[in-house]
Amino acid sequence: MSERQLVAGNIAVAMGALAAGCRHYFGYPITPQSDIPAYMSAELRKLGGTFIQAESEIASINMLLGASACGFRAMTSSSSPGISLKQEGISYMAGSELPGLIVNICRSGPGLGGIDASQADYFQSVKTGGHGGYRTIVVAPASVQEMYDLTILSFDLSDRYRMPALLLADSLVGQMKEALELKPYTLPSDLPAKEWAVTGKLWRSDQRIVKSLYLGEGELEQHNWKLWRRAEELKEKEQRSEGKYLDDAKLIVTGFGSAARIAKTAVEMAREAGMQVGFLRPITLFPFPEKAFAEATVSCKQLLCVELSTGQMVEDVRLSVARDAEVAFYGRPPGTGSLPTPEELFAQIQKHYGKGA
Amino acid sequence: MKTVFSRPASLKDVATHFCPGCQHGLIHRLVADAMDHFGVQQQTIGVASVGCSVFLYEYFDIDVVEAPHGRAPAVATGVKRARPESCVFTYQGDGDLAAIGTSEIIHAANRGENFTALFVNNTTYGMTGGQMAPTTLPGQRSLTSPEGRDVALDGYPMRMAEVIAALDGTAYSVRVAVNSPKNILAAGKAIKKAFEYQLENKGFAFVEVLSSCPTNWGMDALAANERVETEMIPYFNLGTFKERS
Ligand SMILES: Cc1ncc(C[n+]2csc(CCOP(=O)(O)OP(=O)(O)O)c2C)c(N)n1
Ligand code: SF4
Numbered sequence: 072m073s074e075r076q077l078v079a080g081n082i083a084v085a086m087g088a089l090a091a092g093c094r095h096y097f098g099y100p101i102t103p104q105s106d107i108p109a110y111m112s113a114e115l116r117k118l119g120g121t122f123i124q125a126e127s128e129i130a131s132i133n134m135l136l137g138a139s140a141c142g143f144r145a146m147t148s149s150s151s152p153g154i155s156l157k158q159e160g161i162s163y164m165a166g167s168e169l170p171g172l173i174v175n176i177c178r179s180g181p182g183l184g185g186i187d188a189s190q191a192d193y194f195q196s197v198k199t200g201g202h203g204g205y206r207t208i209v210v211a212p213a214s215v216q217e218m219y220d221l222t223i224l225s226f227d228l229s230d231r232y233r234m235p236a237l238l239l240a241d242s243l244v245g246q247m248k249e250a251l252e253l254k255p256y257t258l259p260s261d262l263p264a265k266e267w268a269v270t271g272k273l274w275r276s277d278q279r280i281v282k283s284l285y286l287g288e289g290e291l292e293q294h295n296w297k298l299w300r301r302a303e304e305l306k307e308k309e310q311r312s313e314g315k316y317l318d319d320a321k322l323i324v325t326g327f328g329s330a331a332r333i334a335k336t337a338v339e340m341a342r343e344a345g346m347q348v349g350f351l352r353p354i355t356l357f358p359f360p361e362k363a364f365a366e367a368t369v370s371c372k373q374l375l376c377v378e379l380s381t382g383q384m385v386e387d388v389r390l391s392v393a394r395d396a397e398v399a400f401y402g403r404p405p406g407t408g409s410l411p412t413p414e415e416l417f418a419q420i421q422k423h424y425g426k427g428a
Numbered sequence: 429m430k431t432v433f434s435r436p437a438s439l440k441d442v443a444t445h446f447c448p449g450c451q452h453g454l455i456h457r458l459v460a461d462a463m464d465h466f467g468v469q470q471q472t473i474g475v476a477s478v479g480c481s482v483f484l485y486e487y488f489d490i491d492v493v494e495a496p497h498g499r500a501p502a503v504a505t506g507v508k509r510a511r512p513e514s515c516v517f518t519y520q521g522d523g524d525l526a527a528i529g530t531s532e533i534i535h536a537a538n539r540g541e542n543f544t545a546l547f548v549n550n551t552t553y554g555m556t557g558g559q560m561a562p563t564t565l566p567g568q569r570s571l572t573s574p575e576g577r578d579v580a581l582d583g584y585p586m587r588m589a590e591v592i593a594a595l596d597g598t599a600y601s602v603r604v605a606v607n608s609p610k611n612i613l614a615a616g617k618a619i620k621k622a623f624e625y626q627l628e629n630k631g632f633a634f635v636e637v638l639s640s641c642p643t644n645w646g647m648d649a650l651a652a653n654e655r656v657e658t659e660m661i662p663y664f665n666l667g668t669f670k671e672r673s
């Protein structure tokens with residue numbers, strides 16, 4: 072039987088990483104993710120792993136790059152301004168086809184902003200914040216259990232597709248406590264061996280080179296097509312979402328992470344009031360669950376997208392729905408006191424419900 | 429017949445892309461000699477930086493990771509911590525190590541990371557066409573100091589071997605040159621010693637090698653070599669600044 076514990080979301084990330092066999096953590100202090108390095112510093116040294124509080128987020132992402140190049144599961148965690156500093160390293164990791172987990176317990180911005188729950192890093196995460204045109208896996212947990220499960224999934228997907236994975240959450244999901252079921256983990260048996268990892272040549276006569284520089288005629292183009300093909304395969308096979316009440320829905324409310332938590336309560340309020348309101352929550356932000364949106368909007372033509380920002384994911388929703396579906400948006404820029412209440416969202420549901428019918 | 433001179437096994441039998449008279453090639457050879465000397469070619473992971481030495485893997489027959497500009501010491505930290513059994517070295521230019529990557533080198537040294545750091549000081553940004561570097565000498569003309577480095581506006585050249593030596597985490601820090609047979613022999617010894625420190629788990633070892641960049645100094649190979657003696661060594665004194673036993 073698996074064990075149940077009451078833990079905070081951030082701790083669930085750390086526990087998930089350890090369960091997935093991650094033994095190398097590199098970070099730099101920033102609120103609201105500091106529980107992760109605190110937990111890792113205590114646990115990893117007991118386990119004989121690596122914990123380094125680096126001199127900066129730039130150094131920590133590059134330490135992650137080094138450990139990952141050696142073929143080990145490794146991670147870093149930070150929050151928005153720190154994630155900005157990591158972008159060059161993330162681009163190099165993507166270019167060098169390196170897996171690895173980058174956790175962003177997002178805070179509000181721009182600039183120093185504040186520490187309130189925010190989803191304003193959606194663009195940076197999903198459209199990629201670094202240079203050169205690449206993709207990373209992006210997952211968006213909405214519960215403590217998902218913080219754990221999606222951390223593990225990120226490591227598996229990241230290894231399989233040889234691209235960095237980002238876990239995007241905020242202080243709401245990161246700091247709330249919920250029951251966590253510690254499911255035992257086994258490494259998927261079909262994960263390809265890391266035959267690219269540097270070890271020193273040992274018995275080999277061929278070199279292993281982890282790099283992103285391709286100057287030969289046609290080389291870089293081929294390299295980029297290869298990265299593109301992998302991202303396409305990821306899109307084909309790995310879209311994940313949660314749907315509820317979609318069969319008879321006249322209005323579908325969508326959102327990810329913490330906004331989806333509040334939205335779901337509002338959807339339940341609507342159902343109790345006899346309104347046919349559905350709920351669709353992307354779990355993977357890249358790949359975006361396009362198929363689920365296309366399917367749901369064959370019959371339902373009215374959507375409401377809720378975000379803790381002025382609207383970012385809504386662009387991907389609009390690209391994914393049936394052409395005659397209408398997508399309304401409700402969100403507020405993150406900051407102290409700007410978190411929408413379920414009642415506020417219910418009022419939005421009432422405003423849009425029945426409009427398209 | 430006795431072989432008295434041959435190509436080190438760790439070095440590939442290929443022509444380099446370095447300009448005529450560039451001393452990167454010489455320094456590569458000394459690093460390869462050190463790997464051969466300790467028989468660690470098959471255990472070594474090199475960390476390349478961004479600069480004229482970015483093609484490390486084209487010349488050394490070893491596993492290599494390429495680091496972003498300035499970040500080789502952080503990448504090497506990740507590599508060495510993940511694979512403590514391997515021999516790890518970084519190879520960086522002065523723009524890479526002493527400008528954009530100052531933070532990474534200082535903190536890797538200060539943590540006493542157990543790898544070997546090679547630092548090639550040629551008083552300029554070679555790869556990008558000869559801009560002023562943190563090591564450019566007072567009065568030295570460059571692409572971005574056309575009137576010569578003005579210390580009042582541009583600051584002073586940084587003596588990195590001394591800076592690194594001042595940190596408690598550093599086990600070994602030296603400055604050498606490769607402009608004469610005598611200096612080459614001493615440089616070879618220092619590089620070997622820096623590998624030895626790592627192989628004996630003694631901690632962070634740093635070798636600054638004064639090097640020429642005839643192309644960006646606007647000199648021929650001989651004049652550039654001469655400049656190392658007459659202008660660089662007087663400012664960047666050769667010597668051992670830290671040697672923990
Ligand atoms: C982030 C970033 N900034 C700038 C550059 C451009 N760049 C490439 S090499 C280099 C400096 C090379 O000089 P140095 O480190 O002294 O090595 P050398 O070429 O002289 O051996 C610079 C600035 C880059 N690649 N990445
Ligand atoms: S530009 Fe300078 S440092 Fe670069 S290869 Fe040419 S001589 Fe060497």
